[in-house]
């Protein structure tokens with residue numbers, strides 16, 4: 001979709017996923033927390049969220065801030081929050097707001113100015129409508145950010161991940177890799193597909209699986225998340241992507 005949108009100097013990574021509820025918030029926060037622990041001034045941005053009210057502690061912005069150990073105000077991290085538990089474009093419409101990609105980007109400018117790089121969390125997956133005429137994939141392309149795909153580790157993930165990767169490629173979005181997430185406790189469920197899913201995704205997509213995040217305890221915070229994430233996930237391709245961008249490459 002052809003829109004002329006002012007160029008931003010945004011550096012960062014867009015964390016998308018194969019579906020809603022696959023672990024984008026946990027992964028985005030873990031990336032931000034891990035990079036911040038290395039001394040990088042990395043922030044988080046959730047351009048639009050729906051389903052909860054700020055103040056509940058349950059919005060993605062609040063969870064991102066808590067898990068990444070950042071002290072921004074949630075209203076700044078998520079400038080567009082709608083309570084209705086429906087796709088953001090409809091939730092906005094029900095509140096009388098017509099979203100445009102330009103407005104979404106403009107609302108992120110305070111964060112873009114303040115941080116060296118932003119870890120941006122999308123809404124749902126790549127084919128979620130964000131505005132009347134743009135999908136999440138259009139938004140990622142307009143932001144000129146590389147994407148990371150969060151995928152379930154269990155049965156069904158090959159199909160969802162390959163579809164997501166192929167859709168992003170059609171939009172011209174560069175994909176850094178895939179992170180598999182044990183949403184379900186792999187030790188408690190019997191899913192023999194898990195052992196081969198990463199390898200098959202790599203083979204058919206040509207993408208790199210950066211690792212598999214284990215099932216985490218409910219009360220996880222940034223202190224406990226960072227060492228687990230570093231042990232299981234290869235952060236090098238993420239660091240490299242951010243370094244190239246911050247050098248202006």
Ligand SMILES: Nc1ncnc2c1ncn2[C@@H]1O[C@H](COP(=O)(O)OP(=O)(O)OP(=O)(O)O)[C@@H](O)[C@H]1O
Pocket residue numbers: 017019020021022023024025026027060122123124181182183213214215216217
């Ligand atoms: N590795 C994990 N171990 C245990 N629970 C997890 C794990 N990953 C995600 N969860 C839980 O699964 C739920 C969905 O995860 P999360 O909110 O990160 O998904 P999401 O992709 O960001 O969803 P949304 O589309 O709503 O933004 C949350 O309750 C989260 O705490």
Ligand SMILES: [Mg+2]
Pocket residue numbers: 024025026060121
């Ligand atoms: Mg989320």
